[in-house]
Amino acid sequence: MSKKEMIMEAALKLFNEFGFHGTPTSKIAKEAGVSNGTLFNYFSTKEDLINSLYLKELSGCKECIFKGFSEDLSVKEAVESLWTNAIRWSIKCPDMFKFREQFAHSPYINNINKEKTEELFRFAHGLIEKGIGEGIFKHKNTKLICHYMEGALIHTTKYILENKDENVDDLIKESFNMLWGGVGS
Amino acid sequence: MSKKEMIMEAALKLFNEFGFHGTPTSKIAKEAGVSNGTLFNYFSTKEDLINSLYLKELSGCKECIFKGFSEDLSVKEAVESLWTNAIRWSIKCPDMFKFREQFAHSPYINNINKEKTEELFRFAHGLIEKGIGEGIFKHKNTKLICHYMEGALIHTTKYILENKDENVDDLIKESFNMLWGGVGS
Amino acid sequence: MSKKEMIMEAALKLFNEFGFHGTPTSKIAKEAGVSNGTLFNYFSTKEDLINSLYLKELSGCKECIFKGFSEDLSVKEAVESLWTNAIRWSIKCPDMFKFREQFAHSPYINNINKEKTEELFRFAHGLIEKGIGEGIFKHKNTKLICHYMEGALIHTTKYILENKDENVDDLIKESFNMLWGGVGS
Amino acid sequence: MSKKEMIMEAALKLFNEFGFHGTPTSKIAKEAGVSNGTLFNYFSTKEDLINSLYLKELSGCKECIFKGFSEDLSVKEAVESLWTNAIRWSIKCPDMFKFREQFAHSPYINNINKEKTEELFRFAHGLIEKGIGEGIFKHKNTKLICHYMEGALIHTTKYILENKDENVDDLIKESFNMLWGGVGS
DNA sequence: CATGAATGAGCATTCATTCAT
């Protein structure tokens, strides 16, 4: 593993454990087994490191979320695919999920990253508008549906992550039914 | 307003604007119009101040949420009351809502406060178990329903806070329908 | 002596001995007998400290240089007064003289300070122009005379500072004669 | 141009623009188009590089200053030659002039270089003593004359460098007259 | 109680220098 990857891995672990503010760059370097200065050869600032982690997370997440997606899917199938893939990705990369939660509520998130995050949101938005057009949604407020869905998704994911002993497939299925029963028809 | 209240008010404002880490105690004191040392006469540490703010927020929130609640309400009525009151409270105290979001994702939250937060959760938990007992829920995983509901509630609230020009009553009604359509019957 | 003065005194001494770059703020604080943080209570940055020292120097210098000056003096008398006072001041405050030499050749000198320094220069400039108008100067290039005079003054001062055992009054007199013999008539 | 020369050229440029402290060796290497490590193949330390630049400057300067000098010249002619050649050299190599100003006021100047610089000073000293012996100087303090002259020379040069649009020959002539009018007879 | 000057541990970042390739 390259030094850069070792630094990012160490940072991810420590940020999740102690928070951004509670993790000095010196500790990250030590955990990664490199010198303090080396960290700054790869990331110009601590903020740069944090944002790089986020971008890495985002690209991995997107790749996973759109897996198996096709224009041929019905809206319901597409939403279910989105819901399922998102949860599966978080189970695969729980550290990244936790990291993102911290990142999203930190001052480090900047406009560039907000914009990149919006892309995912816009995708969901488009799906729902399509569904509304087809008359398969009970409600018409696209944005409200999006936010409702996002919240439900994140907290459902948290629950599943904390209860991995339960049958994950069932939980995903069950939670999607809760969603669809409320918004779809 | 007492000095203590002035400090808490200033802290709430600044924490929401600049974050916990971005707000030195010196700035809080200045904003509150008291000396640097005075802050520490009322709060032993910065962490103590943050936790005190949270406890204040929690008690106000609980008071609001349980308003009009009675054992005589049906489960559906009780859940709707919970949902509606929670959103109404956030609209009344948006600073507190924002503060709690930051707090919940920070390292400041400690076990004592987690426990106190759980009380609210346990109340919802009890309600849902009662509903499951009555057979009015489609699903049986109480905790999953709780988490799903919590996420949906928080993000719905965020949406409403950012779109106050829309009809709040309608949004609350609509979002509750989404919830109930998915979980209830 | 106030803490602020103690810091400035220590800084002056160390800057002269080790240079700006060779003098960490921590050493200044230690030499002044205060904590590292205290230095930054009085000076927002190291640069601020350096500039404050310069401004202090400048005001002391000006006060000294204009002592005994009057509009009634002839140009020759005025220039001699300037020359003599400037050297006398440097003898009284040799640390400040040395400090200014370093400061003037450092990147710390900024436009504000350059402007303030110019005031002295403008005064000399005005004197010389007056003299040229009276026809008592051999040469007519005011600015050239100013620069020539400034250089001669500074280096003469350096020599006198390094040879305090010689008769200072004589050296001042002699050097002024060199100047006047060359430029005046 | 050899790598060593490229490094020295880059260093000269950057030192003049950003100062010694404001110019990391990495930037010098980049500007010179060589790798970071290569710089240290030619100069053991940054200080070594700075001193090497100075020595190069000094040898070029000396060569220029003694051009046309002969034992047959009268003292006045010799001093004028010195004065004129020194200014002409600075006009030809303004970067070197600027560099030397910074160098002379920095902690990098060491005893070896001070000694080498003294050679020039001793030459002037000898000339003036000869003149005093011949009775052609108004004053007898050789060292005072030397310092006075040095300061006048440097600052006159600065003026000329900043005002190249004026007639350089005239400025040199005029400034020498100021000098000689004051010290000679 | 109120003050605010003083403290000093702590941290992000820089940069001259080394050395394995």
Add this chain to the structure above:
DNA sequence: GATGAATGAATGCTCATTCAT
């Protein structure tokens, strides 16, 4: 010789906290 990644000591500055008045 040339390279440039790696090093880690060094430093300016911050800020929660203390305490004498």
